[in-house]
Amino acid sequence: MTDASVSSPVLAVENVAGHYADSHILHGVSMHVSPGEVVTIVGRNGAGKTTLLRAIMGILTKRSGSIKVFDKETIAFAPERIARLGVGYVPEERGIYATLDVTENLMLPPKVAEGGMSVEQIYQLFPNLRERRKSPGTRLSGGEQQMLAIARVLRTGAKLLLLDEPTEGLAPVIVQQIGATIELMKKQGLTLVLVEQNFRFAARLADRHYVMENGRIVDAIERSQVTARMDAIKSYLGI
Amino acid sequence: MSMQALFGQLLVGLINGSFYAMLSLGLAIIFGLLGITNIAQGAFYMLGGFTTWMLFRWAGIGYFWALLLVPVIVGLVGAAIEKTLLRRVYNLDHMYGLLLTFGIMMFIQGMFVYFFATAGRPYAVPPELGGAYNLGFMFLPKYRGWVVLASVVFCFATWFAIEKTSLGRTLRAATENPTLTRAFGVNVPGLMTVGFGIGVALAGAAGVLAAPIYPVSPLMGADLIIVVFAVVVVGGMGSILGSIVTSMMLGLLEGLTKVVYPQGSNMVIFVIMFVVLLIRPAGLFGRER
Numbered sequence: 001m002t003d004a005s006v007s008s009p010v011l012a013v014e015n016v017a018g019h020y021a022d023s024h025i026l027h028g029v030s031m032h033v034s035p036g037e038v039v040t041i042v043g044r045n046g047a048g049k050t051t052l053l054r055a056i057m058g059i060l061t062k063r064s065g066s067i068k069v070f071d072k073e074t075i076a077f078a079p080e081r082i083a084r085l086g087v088g089y090v091p092e093e094r095g096i097y098a099t100l101d102v103t104e105n106l107m108l109p110p111k112v113a114e115g116g117m118s119v120e121q122i123y124q125l126f127p128n129l130r131e132r133r134k135s136p137g138t139r140l141s142g143g144e145q146q147m148l149a150i151a152r153v154l155r156t157g158a159k160l161l162l163l164d165e166p167t168e169g170l171a172p173v174i175v176q177q178i179g180a181t182i183e184l185m186k187k188q189g190l191t192l193v194l195v196e197q198n199f200r201f202a203a204r205l206a207d208r209h210y211v212m213e214n215g216r217i218v219d220a221i222e223r224s225q226v227t228a229r230m231d232a233i234k235s236y237l238g239i
Numbered sequence: 240m241s242m243q244a245l246f247g248q249l250l251v252g253l254i255n256g257s258f259y260a261m262l263s264l265g266l267a268i269i270f271g272l273l274g275i276t277n278i279a280q281g282a283f284y285m286l287g288g289f290t291t292w293m294l295f296r297w298a299g300i301g302y303f304w305a306l307l308l309v310p311v312i313v314g315l316v317g318a319a320i321e322k323t324l325l326r327r328v329y330n331l332d333h334m335y336g337l338l339l340t341f342g343i344m345m346f347i348q349g350m351f352v353y354f355f356a357t358a359g360r361p362y363a364v365p366p367e368l369g370g371a372y373n374l375g376f377m378f379l380p381k382y383r384g385w386v387v388l389a390s391v392v393f394c395f396a397t398w399f400a401i402e403k404t405s406l407g408r409t410l411r412a413a414t415e416n417p418t419l420t421r422a423f424g425v426n427v428p429g430l431m432t433v434g435f436g437i438g439v440a441l442a443g444a445a446g447v448l449a450a451p452i453y454p455v456s457p458l459m460g461a462d463l464i465i466v467v468f469a470v471v472v473v474g475g476m477g478s479i480l481g482s483i484v485t486s487m488m489l490g491l492l493e494g495l496t497k498v499v500y501p502q503g504s505n506m507v508i509f510v511i512m513f514v515v516l517l518i519r520p521a522g523l524f525g526r527e528r
């Protein structure tokens with residue numbers, strides 16, 4: 001085994017362009033994530049963060065360039081094939097099914113790899129969900145829905161998780177719980193791409209931050225540089 | 240008017256309701272998953288009836304085997320049609336699906352008229368289900384009782400499969416949010432083929448049940464589908480349980496009308512449809528969009 005294959009990235013996005021119908025949103029995006037890393041994508045509203053995750057997932061159908069997942073070129077793959085490579089997706093809108101109860105929501109995504117959590121472990125991690133297991137998914141509170149959306153991909157054994165603003169609009173104590181869950185995932189060796197508006201939250205977890213502006217990655221900031229470059233970060237995010 | 244006549248007509252109503260239920264249940268599944276209003280559902284019912292007749296006539300395969308085989312055959316025909324034709328209109332306006340299935344209906348019916356002419360062909364009631372029970376207040380022909388029972392079993396099995404199994408769970412998820420369901424690794428396009436197959440297989444099964452009651456003819460589905468669409472409008476598109484309940488109710492009501500006001504029996508469902516459209520356009524069990 002050579003050195004290169006040891007650190008061969010879990011996700012390598014190279015010069016990706018993406019469109020919705022007539023509007024060109026992503027302009028040559030490149031980024032990479034190594035095994036076990038937590039990487040965030042930060043940027044202002046409308047920068048194209050969600051669109052990038054949708055492009056990686058294959059949900060955005062008009063895309064070009066190269067997206068390698070576990071070393072497989074997926075630019076021409078349908079979403080179900082990409083997911084089956086071991087990718088879990090927690091969408092911005094959470095995507096809890098109203099016609100499925102909590103347990104059914106949890107059981108829906110097929111297992112894509114060995115080593116996922118059992119339902120029992122998940123209910124231990126999120127006791128609220130156990131209490132609500134017979135409720136229709138959309139009767140849950142916002143925080144419970146977010147936990148369910150995260151729990152759902154933990155069961156599948158996916159090794160690369162894409163999380164789109166998991167803390168958006170949630171109370172501080174729930175944000176804390178989600179932060180703890182992400183730390184746990186990291187300890188288990190999962191690789192995470194996290195879209196986050198809450199930079200303080202992101203800074204605690206991430207190994208690297210990609211800054212997105214108008215559909216382009218304009219900067220990459222390593223964990224070690226965060227303090228030194230705080231002013232630049234603040235101006236990128238307008239905070 | 241005798242009790243005998245009343246119960247007789249209610250039984251006829253219950254049987255019609257059973258056919259409505261199986262056809263509209265299939266329609267609800269197809270509409271939910273594919274977004275297509277399958278006008279050809281009546282043609283698949285006819286295909287079921289005719290396949291039953293052909294299996295017996297040409298291969299000596301009897302009723303009970305037909306009940307098992309025909310839904311599978313019709314389902315496979317449906318799956319092939321979905322894969323080759325319907326697939327092409329998913330990204331277009333709903334109207335294209337309607338027109339395409341209308342064309343498919345005309346084609347299937349036309350082929351059978353061409354090869355078999357329109358005359359009805361009799362199909363014998365299987366001997367095990369011949370004769371009648373004397374219930375005291377009426378005679379119940381065994382076969383008619385069987386039809387109601389069998390259709391209840393088919394409908395319940397379908398409902399159970401959708402609500403309580405993992406395939407049904409996936410089907411519901413794909414109906415609600417196909418894109419996200421694909422992003423979880425579910426082969427939704429394949430599921431749509433299966434869903435269409437199951438939907439038309441229900442119509443095919445209804446065709447088997449109908450063969451010994453109504454003469455098997457290329458046009459047997461053409462009249463039925465008009466009424467079934469009225470039933471669907473009353474019940475509301477897309478609700479599984481709603482289509483079953485509405486079908487049975489309207490079948491009974493139709494039977495009852497035959498007793499109290501025979502001239503109105505062909506019309507009553509359409510009158511109700513009219514009233515429901517005025518008061519609750521989404522149908523009794525439908526959701527407003």
Ligand SMILES: Nc1ncnc2c1ncn2[C@@H]1O[C@H](COP(=O)(O)OP(=O)(O)OP(=O)(O)O)[C@@H](O)[C@H]1O
Pocket residue numbers: 020023025043044045046047048049050051052092197
């Ligand atoms: N379905 C769509 N059709 C057309 N344009 C869209 C669609 N979804 C998003 N856009 C546009 O694409 C651009 C990027 O949107 P995107 O949702 O990726 O931004 P974002 O960085 O995730 O923003 P936010 O932080 O608000 O979630 C925006 O200009 C948006 O208006």
Ligand SMILES: [Mg+2]
Pocket residue numbers: 049050051092164
């Ligand atoms: Mg977004």
